[in-house]
Amino acid sequence: MKDSVRSALPERILLIGAGQMAIDYSKVLKSLNVEPVVLGRGAESAARFEAATGLKAGSGPLPDQLAALQAQGTGALPDQAIVAVNARNLAAVSAMLPGHGIRRVLIEKPAALDLREMADLLQAMRSAGARAWVAYNRRFLASVAAADRIIAADGGALSVFFNFSEPAHRIAALGKPARELTTWFYGNSTHVVDLALYFAGLPASLHSAVAGGSVIDPQAGIFTGHGISRSGCHLAWHANWIGPGRWGVEVVTRAHRLIFQPLEKLRLQSHASFAETEVALEDHEDQAFKPGLLAQTRAFLSRPQDPRLLPLEDHAAVMQALEAMRSGQSWSAAK
Structure with missing residues (x-):
């Protein structure tokens, strides 16, 4: 990777979810030298995540985990996030993030499962001045x-x-x-x-x-x-x-x-x-990681104008x- 691209990447990012998709993202983030702050839900999935990645994952209600990070002071809670929870919770989880100061979000596809979920999610992002992209990695x-x-x-x-x-x-x-x-x-x-x-x-x-x-x-x-x-x-x-x-x-x-x-x-x-x-x-990147995921994550973190990113x-x-x-x-x- 070129030094100019690497230097543009953040040091830390919030990764929400502890399932297989989050494991795939953690591998990509590690290759980019970006530290994920991982917030899972259940203790069992958090334990499986740690066994697969060597990284700790939080567990419990997401609002409580976000509030605990905010209480630690400036910089403890990253202002960018990747949401990789199950599909039925994507919209609700993503919509709560702007209220905690998170202004850039990459949401796993499809972001919402019906028109009402999408309308509510879009309103939550717009009202807080936050930006979000939908992660269709096949692009x-x-x-x-x-x-x-x-x-x-x-x-x-x-x-x-x-x-x-x-x-x-x-x-x-x-x-x-x-x-x-x-x-x-x-x-x-x-x-x-x-x-x-x-x-x-x-x-x-x-x-x-x-x-x-x-x-x-x-x-x-x-x-x-x-x-x-x-x-x-x-x-x-x-x-x-x-x-x-x-x-x-x-x-x-x-x-x-x-x-x-x-x-x-x-x-x-x-x-x-x-x-x-x-x-x-x-x-070679598609062979080493989940196909398309490294290029997509790199674009989100450093090149938000990449036409392959889907706002x-x-x-x-x-x-x-x-x-x-x-x-x-x-x-x-x-x-």
């Missing part, structure tokens, strides 16, 4: 960085197709709370949707349909639809949670079809042949479109 994959260069050289994306099929039967066996299962589209599938919109641009209009019901969401098991982005890029999607399937994104330019399946890999097709050629990637306001603005996609409705952006 920072080496495959995406390589694709960005190709798409720019080709003059931009013409159309994007994406598939957010989920292994619903395996997910149902995980024993997740009902709230997380019925909002799985937001909590997990939006990794794919967000990446597609990252390439296509913010949607202008879309038309969607859902059918059936899956073992994790009785309201929908098959999702199809099409739309257009504000930049004129056409969108189409399909997902089936009843039968087997996997994630995938395809971006078509004037010169190439770029295929992400899995998302961490990139294959190219040109006009010359139906053959697909795998692109060699500079993905909370932008994510909130697109949630009406996401809800239409999830529930089988048509949607158009306000004129």
Whole structure:
């Protein structure tokens, strides 16, 4: 890492959560020489976190832990935080942070599980003058960085197709709370949707349909639809949670079809042949850490203008479109 980037990083940051995602973040922060002040919830998860990382994690009610740090005096409570708790608690936990003087927050995806949660979270941040970003780490994959260069050289994306099929039967066996299962589209599938919109641009209009019901969401098991982005890029999607399937994104330019399946890999097709050629990637960071996480964390800490970082306001603005996609409705952006 360049010295100028390293010197711009804070010495300490608040890391809220003590589960696997927090463990992944702690590894990244350690590599950046940033000390995480870790606040967990249960004593058992705190103990597992310490065993995995060698770092102590607090436990107990979060307001009490935050107040205890504030009572220690200036500098004990960092003014930046990463929120890596379970999906159903993301919005509530993040919303309480500005009241404790925390003004910059990176919130694990999807930040909120419905429109009401998002509205309340956005209001909490705005009223305190705080800023937040949503952590969609797939934007920072080496495959995406390589694709960005190709798409720019080709003059931009013409159309994007994406598939957010989920292994619903395996997910149902995980024993997740009902709230997380019925909002799985937001909590997990939006990794794919967000990446597609990252390439296509913010949607202008879309038309969607859902059918059936899956073992994790009785309201929908098959999702199809099409739309257009504000930049004129056409969108189409399909997902089936009843039968087997996997994630995938395809971006078509004037010169190439770029295929992400899995998302961490990139294959190219040109006009010359139906053959697909795998692109060699500079993905040593994605091999060493959870893919995309190091680059995302580094950008949050030192380069907040990085276009791959997703501001909370932008994510909130697109949630009406996401809800239409999830529930089988048509949607158009306000004129």
